[in-house]
Amino acid sequence: MSPGLGLKLGWTAFRSRGRGEARFLWSSSLALALGLVPLVLVLAIADGMIEGISSRTIETSLSHDQAWPLVSTPKVDPETALKVVPGFRSALREQQGFALAFSAGARLGVSLRGVEARWALDPGVRRFLKADSGSLTFPNARSAWVGRESAVKLRLKVGDTVKLLTTRSVGTLSAPRVTSLTVAAIVSVGYEELDRLWVFVPVETSLTLLDSAENPVFWGLKSDRPLAESAAFLHEVRSALGSDWQVYSWQSTGRSQFLNYQATRFLLLVVMALILLVSAVNISTSMVTLVQQRRQETAILKALGGSTGLIRSQFLVLGLGAGTVGTAVGMAAGVAVALGINGLISGLETVLNGLSALRAWISGQPFTATRLLDPAYYLESLPVKFDVPLLVLVAFGTIALAALASAVPAWRASRQRPLDVLRRA
Amino acid sequence: MSDVILEFRQVGRVFTETAEPVTLFQGLDWSLNRGDSVAIMGESGTGKSTLLHLAAALDQPTSGSVWLEGQEISRMGEKALSPLRTRSVGLVFQFHFLLKEFSVLENVLLPSWLAGTPKKAATERALALLERVGLSHRLGHFPGQLSGGERQRAALARALINDPPLLLADEPTGNLDEKNAELVQNLLLELSADAKKTLLLVTHDRSFAARAGYCLHLRGGQLVRP
Numbered sequence A: 001m002s003p004g005l006g007l008k009l010g011w012t013a014f015r016s017r018g019r020g021e022a023r024f025l026w027s028s029s030l031a032l033a034l035g036l037v038p039l040v041l042v043l044a045i046a047d048g049m050i051e052g053i054s055s056r057t058i059e060t061s062l063s064h065d066q067a068w069p070l071v072s073t074p075k076v077d078p079e080t081a082l083k084v085v086p087g088f089r090s091a092l093r094e095q096q097g098f099a100l101a102f103s104a105g106a107r108l109g110v111s112l113r114g115v116e117a118r119w120a121l122d123p124g125v126r127r128f129l130k131a132d133s134g135s136l137t138f139p140n141a142r143s144a145w146v147g148r149e150s151a152v153k154l155r156l157k158v159g160d161t162v163k164l165l166t167t168r169s170v171g172t173l174s175a176p177r178v179t180s181l182t183v184a185a186i187v188s189v190g191y192e193e194l195d196r197l198w199v200f201v202p203v204e205t206s207l208t209l210l211d212s213a214e215n216p217v218f219w220g221l222k223s224d225r226p227l228a229e230s231a232a233f234l235h236e237v238r239s240a241l242g243s244d245w246q247v248y249s250w251q252s253t254g255r256s257q258f259l260n261y262q263a264t265r266f267l268l269l270v271v272m273a274l275i276l277l278v279s280a281v282n283i284s285t286s287m288v289t290l291v292q293q294r295r296q297e298t299a300i301l302k303a304l305g306g307s308t309g310l311i312r313s314q315f316l317v318l319g320l321g322a323g324t325v326g327t328a329v330g331m332a333a334g335v336a337v338a339l340g341i342n343g344l345i346s347g348l349e350t351v352l353n354g355l356s357a358l359r360a361w362i363s364g365q366p367f368t369a370t371r372l373l374d375p376a377y378y379l380e381s382l383p384v385k386f387d388v389p390l391l392v393l394v395a396f397g398t399i400a401l402a403a404l405a406s407a408v409p410a411w412r413a414s415r416q417r418p419l420d421v422l423r424r425a
Numbered sequence B: 001m002s003d004v005i006l007e008f009r010q011v012g013r014v015f016t017e018t019a020e021p022v023t024l025f026q027g028l029d030w031s032l033n034r035g036d037s038v039a040i041m042g043e044s045g046t047g048k049s050t051l052l053h054l055a056a057a058l059d060q061p062t063s064g065s066v067w068l069e070g071q072e073i074s075r076m077g078e079k080a081l082s083p084l085r086t087r088s089v090g091l092v093f094q095f096h097f098l099l100k101e102f103s104v105l106e107n108v109l110l111p112s113w114l115a116g117t118p119k120k121a122a123t124e125r126a127l128a129l130l131e132r133v134g135l136s137h138r139l140g141h142f143p144g145q146l147s148g149g150e151r152q153r154a155a156l157a158r159a160l161i162n163d164p165p166l167l168l169a170d171e172p173t174g175n176l177d178e179k180n181a182e183l184v185q186n187l188l189l190e191l192s193a194d195a196k197k198t199l200l201l202v203t204h205d206r207s208f209a210a211r212a213g214y215c216l217h218l219r220g221g222q223l224v225r226p
Helices: A006-015 A020-064 A078-084 A117-121 A124-130 A150-153 A203-209 A227-244 A255-293 A295-303 A308-339 A341-363 A388-414 A418-422 B048-055 B080-087 B104-115 B119-132 B148-160 B179-193 B204-212
Strands: A066-070 A088-103 A107-116 A131-134 A145-149 A161-170 A173-188 A198-202 A218-223 A245-249 B004-015 B022-033 B035-041 B063-068 B087-092 B165-171 B198-202 B214-220 B220-225
Touching: A006 A308, A006 B104, A020 A124, A020 A255, A020 A308, A020 A388, A066 A227, A066 A295, A078 A088, A078 A173, A078 A218, A078 A227, A088 A117, A088 A203, A088 A255, A107 A161, A107 A203, A107 A227, A117 A124, A145 A150, A145 A161, A145 B204, A150 A173, A173 A198, A173 A203, A198 A203, A198 B087, A218 A227, A218 B004, A227 A245, A255 A295, A255 A308, A255 A388, A295 A418, A308 A341, A308 A388, B004 B048, B022 B048, B022 B063, B022 B165, B022 B198, B022 B220, B035 B048, B035 B204, B048 B063, B048 B165, B048 B198, B080 B087, B080 B104, B087 B148, B087 B220, B104 B148, B119 B148, B148 B165, B148 B179, B165 B179, B179 B198
Parallel strands: A107 A198, A145 A173, B035 B198, B035 B214, B087 B165, B165 B198
Antiparallel strands: A066 A218, A066 A245, A088 A107, A088 A161, A088 A218, A131 A173, A145 A198, A161 A173, B004 B022, B004 B063, B214 B220
């Protein structure tokens, strides 16, 4: 038997006339492609968002590692001791606690972060932490950088005074303390969920505001090594610092957060895979219809000596063809949509706001602009990252799914008795 | 090589799909010699087509056995039957059963593709056959563009492409007008005689049957001389 005969016979369905066989296959391909577009999009955006949020969290909040002293006066100073560790960049003191911030008629619970002035010079921090106004320096010990959202709620701008209410233990009592600070900068890392409650002060100032027993100082460690090598770095840091220090990696300090991202990504993938599964069922349904429509051709082929393998292969070729076309179109469309998603959203936002403005003008109501990407929940623009090996896996998986969906109809076609059809004809 | 090409041994065929079982044959013993041309006649429903289907291994007897070229085809599985149908049997039905998506040439070549015949040799033979049946000017046409007689002539060329020793024709002119019927009859008889094929022909047409080597009537599940 000619090896390409199954392909040739299958291909004839695409160029067939009159019974819409090609239409069935094209619509199945299209359904598969439409199922793939959201999958590629969600995958690209989820990966981009996870990477964007994770990078911001690690570089501006968790540090690569954290070193916590276990004794009041450790034998070694981290900055000095860690110079021997390859890739070590910095070890900067930090203190974190809570405070009540208030200004002209507004108040807000904030996350107070005492950092060293050179913390803002770290390349990782500089990459993400931007000053909307002011500059990332502390002109004096009574200066503060306020997160963008906190500044909005507290109605603050650079040069204004913000008061912080903190407590410190005095014996068994907690003594409140109010400190006035001057806003030196309004800052943001581009992800509101992370920075909306941040207020930065020099660590020397935070030491006077927060109780060191309840809010101990730790050292945020940064390395030049890729994050993937953090386990090796951590091991060397632990060896260099000795037993007076407890060292945690970003994976352990942000464990629940990162697990949450992965779980969300997995669930999204499961939902998208279900959509693909429905598309595959669609291919199977089309193949069943096709097998039914081509009963006479199948019977003729068998009567002329066509083997069961040939009959199976022609329908498998059709399913595989529909799957491959659908996958190629879906992947290309998914990548294109992902690459242009921010432009699409921006365009949609413009159209919606134009319509809202028109409606407001007609009704005389005030116009409120709509923001589709609310920075409270998302990064300010949707980041896109393509996990190429995973996308290749998805593509091959989809084609395999399409072939699998055609397998049962193809097998049924090959089991058909030619005489049952030829007698009726 | 045995003189007998086709043999029915104690063949029975009972259809049980109907409300009342229908027995067409019971203990049918019959053989067909190589090179013979025989016409089977009989009333409708006596089992003429079924006899042909059994000979082509498209149907299986409920009892007994059918032998083709010394092989018991009634016990063969689909895997073994495929090459046998391709190489040993040429089929012409009352309806042409050409594939509508294939051109005339492709339809004639189809059994040669199934048999794996080298392309050049197959094409040469197909062109010669199509010339012989008067369709050399219709090579690229599709079945839908042909007349009934032309379709049946194409089907006849297709049946002969693999040079099978046994040609089975089931009412091959049943759907044709007188002129086309005569043309197809002439071609069928001439081509099978020229190529020394064994011809098993089922027909209602007495004059057509009379042109075969001999004629048999199917009555009461047995083949008898008229």
